[in-house]
Amino acid sequence: MNADSLETSKEWLERHAGLAAVILTALGFLARVWTASGTFLSPDEALHFRLANQDSLSLAYRMSLTASHPPLLTLLLYYWRWLGTSELWLRMPSVIAGATFCWMFYKWLSSTAGTLAGLIGLLFVAFLQPIILLAAEVRQYALLLAFLVSALYCLDEAFAKRSQLFMAAFALLLYLAFLSHYSAFLFAAALGVYALIRIFAERTPVRVAAVWAIGQVGAMGLALLLYKSHISKLGVGESRTALQGWMSEFFLSHSYFDPAQDRRIPFLFGHTFGVFQYFFGQLAVGDVMGVLFAAGVVVLLQGKGCPTERASVRRLGLLILLLFSVAAGVSLAHVYPYGGTRHVAFLIVPGIAGVSVAIASFAGQKWRRGAAIAALILIACVAFGRPRRPSMSRANQRQAHMKDMMEFVKNNVAPSDVIFTDYMSDLIVGHYLCRQQPISFETSNPEFEAFKCGHQVVSAGYRAGTLFTQDNFVELWKRLVEVYRMEPGNTVWVMQAGWDVDLADDLRRDYSEFHDLQIESFGKNIKIFKMTVGQPIPSIAQNARP
Numbered sequence: 001m002n003a004d005s006l007e008t009s010k011e012w013l014e015r016h017a018g019l020a021a022v023i024l025t026a027l028g029f030l031a032r033v034w035t036a037s038g039t040f041l042s043p044d045e046a047l048h049f050r051l052a053n054q055d056s057l058s059l060a061y062r063m064s065l066t067a068s069h070p071p072l073l074t075l076l077l078y079y080w081r082w083l084g085t086s087e088l089w090l091r092m093p094s095v096i097a098g099a100t101f102c103w104m105f106y107k108w109l110s111s112t113a114g115t116l117a118g119l120i121g122l123l124f125v126a127f128l129q130p131i132i133l134l135a136a137e138v139r140q141y142a143l144l145l146a147f148l149v150s151a152l153y154c155l156d157e158a159f160a161k162r163s164q165l166f167m168a169a170f171a172l173l174l175y176l177a178f179l180s181h182y183s184a185f186l187f188a189a190a191l192g193v194y195a196l197i198r199i200f201a202e203r204t205p206v207r208v209a210a211v212w213a214i215g216q217v218g219a220m221g222l223a224l225l226l227y228k229s230h231i232s233k234l235g236v237g238e239s240r241t242a243l244q245g246w247m248s249e250f251f252l253s254h255s256y257f258d259p260a261q262d263r264r265i266p267f268l269f270g271h272t273f274g275v276f277q278y279f280f281g282q283l284a285v286g287d288v289m290g291v292l293f294a295a296g297v298v299v300l301l302q303g304k305g306c307p308t309e310r311a312s313v314r315r316l317g318l319l320i321l322l323l324f325s326v327a328a329g330v331s332l333a334h335v336y337p338y339g340g341t342r343h344v345a346f347l348i349v350p351g352i353a354g355v356s357v358a359i360a361s362f363a364g365q366k367w368r369r370g371a372a373i374a375a376l377i378l379i380a381c382v383a384f385g386r387p388r389r390p391s392m393s394r395a396n397q398r399q400a401h402m403k404d405m406m407e408f409v410k411n412n413v414a415p416s417d418v419i420f421t422d423y424m425s426d427l428i429v430g431h432y433l434c435r436q437q438p439i440s441f442e443t444s445n446p447e448f449e450a451f452k453c454g455h456q457v458v459s460a461g462y463r464a465g466t467l468f469t470q471d472n473f474v475e476l477w478k479r480l481v482e483v484y485r486m487e488p489g490n491t492v493w494v495m496q497a498g499w500d501v502d503l504a505d506d507l508r509r510d511y512s513e514f515h516d517l518q519i520e521s522f523g524k525n526i527k528i529f530k531m532t533v534g535q536p537i538p539s540i541a542q543n544a545r546p
Contacts, residue, residue: 017115021106021122028126029099035136036091039397043498045138046427049090052077053438065230072179073140085436087399090138097142098135101149102126105349108153112316113357114307116365120374121356125348127378129385130281134345140181141345147177148187149349155191159198164211171215178222182231183346185223186330190322192216198315255337268328274340275347276355281385285377289355296358297321305361316357320350340388390499396523402432405497405522409433409455417491419457420480422468423449426459428497433457445483458484468496468503470510474538481533488534495528504529511538 041049051067052074054060064074076093083089102125110118125131135142151173158166174191177184199209257267276293277286299305300317327347331338338344356374363370387393413419421429426449430439434453442450449459460468460476468476480486496503504527507514513536519529 017110017119020119021103021110024119024122024126025099025103025106028102028122028132029095031127031132032095032098032135033088035132036095037088038399039087039392039394040399040402041087041090041138041428041431042392042397043424043427045090046431048073048138049077049081049085049431049436050427050439053081053436054078055438065233068234069140069181070179070226070230072176073138073143077138081436091136094135094137094139094142097146098132101135101142101145104146104149104153105352108149108156109353109356111153112156112306112308112312113353114360114365116363116367116370117306117353117356117360120359120370121352123371123374123378124352124356128280128381129387130279131348133387134342139342141342144177144181144184145345145348147173147180148184148346151177152191152349155195158208158212159202159204162205162208164208167208167211167215171211171218174215174219175222178219178226181346182226183336183343186326186336187323187346187349188219190319190326193322194315194319197318252337252341252343255331255339255341255343256334257332257338258334264332268332271331271339272324272328275338275344275351278340278342278344278388279348279351280377280381281387282381285380285384289377292358292362293351293354296354296356296361299361300354300357305357307365316353320354323347323350392499392525396525398523401523401526402428402497405526405528406432408520408522408528409493413455413493414491415455417455417493418480418484418486419455419493419495420477421457421459421495421497423459423462423466424499425468425495425497425501426457429457429495447479447483467500468494470503470506473503473507477531477537486533488532490533492531492533493528494531495526497526499525501525501527503527513538 047067051063052060054063057075057078060074060078061071064071067074073093077090080090080093102122105125106118106122108118109121134145151170154166154170154173157163158170174184174188177187195212198204199212204212255271257264273287273290276290277283280286280289296305297317297320300313300320302317303310303314306313306316324347327336327338327344330336336343359373360370363373409419419429419433430451430453433455434451437453439451439453447461447464449461451457458480460466464472464476480492486492494503501524504517504519508517508519517529519527521527
């Protein structure tokens with residue numbers, strides 16, 4: 001192929017980049033729809049719906065304050081459920097937001113770093129499995145990403161076009177991000193520094209700067225309101241408050257810097273690579289992408305690597321560096337987790353941007369070469385990627401398994417029998433057993449969470465029994481019998497549904513009293529077995545294997 005034909009091919013791709021972006025976004029939307037369909041809700045998804053599934057808007061808001069997230073998703077679901085409560089329908093706000101994020105990410109990155117980098121970035125955010133999953137669940141992250149990248153796009157447009165309207169839109173979108181997920185505060189902190197630098201460096205008109213300043217005052221007011229009404233109450237009763245990283249006491253302890261065990265540089269180095277391992281869903285590829293990202297940031301700070309103007313390129317490098325610095329800094333301060341966890345989803349924006357710019361730069365801005373490199377990376381991630389725990393495979397999370405379990409309960413569990421679950425399973429069991437109707441809980445025994453939906457369901461409390469294990473089940477069983485004054489011969493069905501439902505198998509394997517336990521399994525993530533009050537029970541978990 002001669003030089004003229006190569007140039008013609010490049011010009012053709014430039015002219016049709018918008019169409020390619022539309023097609024990729026549409027395919028990304030379909031990928032999210034497919035992922036969101038055909039599976040029952042996870043415990044976290046069922047919790048989000050339970051909070052919203054109330055008899056009044058004010059009650060739904062009050063329930064949202066019991067969660068660790070802002071109220072927007074809960075209030076959205078409160079109205080959304082009026083149109084349907086199927087799994088796919090409940091996930092559609094995330095699916096739509098996920099596709100919106102893909103499109104706006106392309107618009108922002110292509111305007112900042114060039115069309116090729118924008119399309120490479122779009123390929124990644126549209127088809128990387130971990131990013132798809134974030135937008136195929138009843139969670140806040142797809143809304144967060146859509147609002148954040150849209151706010152960033154409007155901010156850049158406001159400076160480029162000296163537009164008050166774009167600046168006002170930036171403020172509004174930032175508020176919506178605040179109401180979606182609290183990690184938006186970290187993104188906003190970096191954007192504040194970024195905007196101030198641009199205001200002074202570019203001599204932004206006073207009218208535009210004034211709109212930005214007013215918007216920042218509003219953002220601080222909203223942040224203060226959220227802090228006083230919600231954030232300050234997180235972690236109450238624990239040894240750490242929300243600003244001391246209360247989540248570190250539970251399931252994210254390794255994502256916080258611990259000066260007693262960690263050293264700062266190795267911690268930041270290792271956890272930054274963990275971020276990319278999570279985004280790309282494959283350890284080795286994630287490590288390579290982490291190296292590419294670092295190279296991309298260096299190239300950007302030098303004002304190179306993009307076909308756009310030098311000042312714009314450096315600004316992008318500065319923004320990426322600011323966002324990762326803020327995220328790492330708050331983790332060192334033990335305020336927020338940092339590493340390979342969904343809680344740093346806001347870093348998808350700078351992380352994928354840095355990698356995309358690096359690939360476009362090293363490909364010499366050649367369309368075919370850049371697209372081929374990105375495609376090979378995607379293929380490697382799909383072929384060799386593994387989901388991070390906790391997770392359920394699609395085969396084990398099929399809706400058919402849940403239908404079979406409900407049919408089993410209908411045919412085998414008598415109305416007088418008790419269904420005993422851990423807290424995690426209770427979220428799923430309540431959702432399906434009550435047919436997506438609001439649940440009225442009994443308050444006579446605060447040690448347990450109990451309700452009736454054709455059957456009496458008793459769940460261990462969140463603190464005592466988030467998940468049944470062979471270490472806690474015996475004591476929880478004894479408390480159930482004692483608190484509810486059960487008589488010998490009463491039948492209790494122990495049910496687990498969700499992640500890590502290993503209790504029945506562990507009991508049968510490790511305790512002689514349970515060697516003949518009959519377990520009904522519906523896939524690997526739904527299990528139920530029958531117990532009788534008065535049957536032999538091991539004294540404690542002393543017989544369990546270490």
